Amino acid sequence: MTITIRELLNNPHLKSSVIAGNDGLDREVTWAHACELSDPTHWLTGGELIMTNGFAIPSSEEEQIVYLQKLIDSNASGLAIGKGLHAPKLSDGFKSLADQKAFPILNTDYDVPWIAFSKTVANAYVNQEHAQVILTMRLYDKLRKTINHDSPNQILRRLNEIIGCKLYIIDAKNKWILFEQEKDLNIEELAYIKSNELPYYIKHIKTKDKLIAQVSIPSSRPTILLVISNAGSLPDNVVLRHLATIIGIIVEKDMTILEKQRRIGAELLIRMVEGNVTDEAASILLNDHGLGKKTLQIVACSGREEKFNYEWLHYWLHDTGIPNLITLHxxxxxxxxxxxxxxxxxLQTESPNQTRIGVSDSINRLNRTSKAYQEAIWALQSAETHGRKVVFYSESFPVSPFIPRDRTDAEMLMKDVLGDLLDYDRQNNSELVKTLYVYLYYNRSWKASAKSLNIHKQTLVYRVNRIEVITGYRLNNISHISELWMALQTALMLKMIPDFAEAITM
Structure with missing residues (x-):
């Protein structure tokens, strides 16, 4: 720490006493500056002890108060006046302002040169700077020795020992603790964390029994370092900045590893749901992700109107130690x-309001993964149809009671009714399935359907005639209409046709 006014007073060689401002004796002094200017504030940066033989102090009370107020406003630490030299009598208003603002006014014996103050402060500053350099070197040396083989939590414990404070890395947005640190941080302490628009900042907080430094970490993931001391002091801001940089390196390394695991896991999950990996190979690879020899399930999430941002979920699963494979498909x-x-x-509390969730049955054999994927999609479609946030495949909530719950039966139903029409579209690059969907959605309204499809009414009439010829179903027959509509819903459920939501909202 830098030297304080109190410590200067306690130095017998400086032969000084207090005239006023006793409550400010713990102010830190960054430099001792002799000055006889009537307004020295243009040359001050804060924390200076101003030393004068009295030439700078005005004689009138009003001017003395103005002079003192300028020093206070410049964040100077105090004023030392040479005893028995050229200073006028200090007014009551001058001393009262010093007491009110806790701004120390010192009286120094004539035989003490001002250079003695300057040397004392300079020596204290050099010692502090040297201690900062040594401490910073120890921090970087510890990082160098541990970064390649120790976990983030192990490195943090070692940094704790060097700093003598508890260190916590906090997710800036969600205010949860990263890595596997001790979960002994009080909610009260987390409540002090405030978002800050500045890219880099240090904020000091004092509670009843602790000092807390909140430091932004320079990393791609928004994180905050909390440094908590029970011993009455925190590291200097210079050390805190270096510490935050070291923590930033740790966070970046962890994010690099996490992103690599996510990409590999995403590729594996796609291969599993598409049936492009053997059970034996999948078992070995799942074991690398902490999912070996576990009963698994697939959760599917989507939002029609809002893009699903899953970065926070990826981080949360990692931070809470839940093994997973995650991808957008x-x-x-x-x-x-x-x-x-x-x-x-x-998921329900953090996801956008429009997000719907489908959950598969258990995967107790890896060869069931593809089917579990379809179950999750099926449950997701049911959630969207019924406006429910979450649907489990095992629940009795099908999209319609007339649609089979088994995928094989559902595919057979869809192909029996729509197979020829789907083949025709593929071969001729046409849009008869889309036309059928829109036409039925608008209750066979020629005007509304043509407008939604952005085609002429006569074009729509021609397409409807072709649909009837190809499918063998009449679109003025209620039983035929019902079967076609159920087949379309089944095809949507199975993801065998695109979602025509854009066409029906034009």
């Missing part, structure tokens, strides 16, 4: 994770 977020993991409440 055809606009739907897929998560493979151990069964009965408590993530659904988090």
């Amino acid at each position: 055809q606009g739907i977020l897929l998560i493979l994770l151990p069964e009965k993991c408590n993530i659904l409440s988090k």
